[in-house]
Amino acid sequence: MLKSFLEGLDGLTLECEARRGQACSLKDLESLRVEFLGRKGKLAGAMGALAQMGPEDKPAAGKKANEVKNALVALLESRQAELEALAAKDALSGFDPSLPGRRPACGSLHPVTLAMQEICEVLTGLGFEVVSGPEVENDWHNFEALNMPPDHPARDMQDTLYVSERMLLRTHTSPLQVRTMLSRKPPVAVIAPGKVYRRDSDLTHTPMFHQIEGLLVDKNVSMADLRGTLTAFVRQLFGAHTNVRFRPSFFPFTEPSAEVDISCMLCGGEGHVKGEPCRVCKKTGWVEILGCGMVDPNVFASVGYDPEAVSGFAFGLGVERVAMLKYGIGDLRMFFENDVRFLEQFS
Ligand code: DAH
DSSP states (O other): OHHHHHHHHHHHHHHHHHHHTTOOSHHHHHHHHHHHHSTTSHHHHHHGGGGGSOTTTHHHHHHHHHHHHHHHHHHHHHHHHHHHHHHHHHHHHTOOTTSOOOOOOOOOOOHHHHHHHHHHHHHHHTTOEEOOOOSEEEHHHHTGGGTOOTTOGGGGGSOOOBSSSSEEEOSSSTHHHHHHHHHSOSOEEEEEEEEEEOSOOBTTBOSEEEEEEEEEEETTOOHHHHHHHHHHHHHHHHOTTOOEEEEEEEETTEEEEEEEEEEOTTTTTSSEETTEEOTTTTTSSEEEEEEEEEEOHHHHHHHTOOTTTOEEEEEEEEHHHHHHHHHTOOOTTHHHHOOHHHHGGGO
């Protein structure tokens, strides 16, 4: 009986030693004290056995109980000193261990990336395949093969950034039409998303922006196919009620060429919102969204396609413009300032 009594008391000391470190506040420590040394605590519980002991065992048992009590008190007091020292240090450094932790900041996709992804998703859904090519391009792919010989006046439409006499930063994604047709036989149906560069910088132009080029070549492709494809595309992108109109236009690499307007997504084509002139379409009810046309026979000739055997259409659209229309952004510069308060709205 004495032996198990003594062992039980040693066990208490060991247990207290193991658990004192888990007390991280004075409150924790007080609970621990009550658990071990309180009136109904573990030590008091163990002492209950003392009453049933014979007179020969009592002195040794009592002595041990006193030692264990002192040991427990010492263990708890030393932990109290440790906690007080830590608290004093935290108070000095201003660190409050009871505050919740900080979440790591999580980024989000840029609105231009989102618009790009969405456009590509719709077009790949229609059967187009994504291709890419170099941003540093040569004169031939960017201009000449696209029916813009060196002295062609259309070159003035684009302020080119030259890297050397023959190399330049591509001014549009249209060179991907050329690269695709050079490396593949018809039929082709591709889109080429990417960055383009122009020597232009003001409220509505930035030296770098994003375009998506589209090209479809096959036997018997007609203007009706172009219209049907682009109508399906803008309706998926901007909503099923979107109307489309084609305005005659000019691009050197397409003939005939057109610019496509869609009914304004803000005023629904009315030209006004609650009696106020619509700020997106400037009262016209239409907004321009892309350029397109039937591939010019001269372009087919540059890449070795037979214009008698195949026909095709091409289109090109500005991604920033789509993002502005889709997300209702009024100022192009927002995309490039990288103000977190702006970017966070797209997470
Ligand atoms: N490359 C033209 C530009 O940057 C956009 C464009 C217009 C592309 C008509 C085309 C097209 O493929 O058919 O202004």
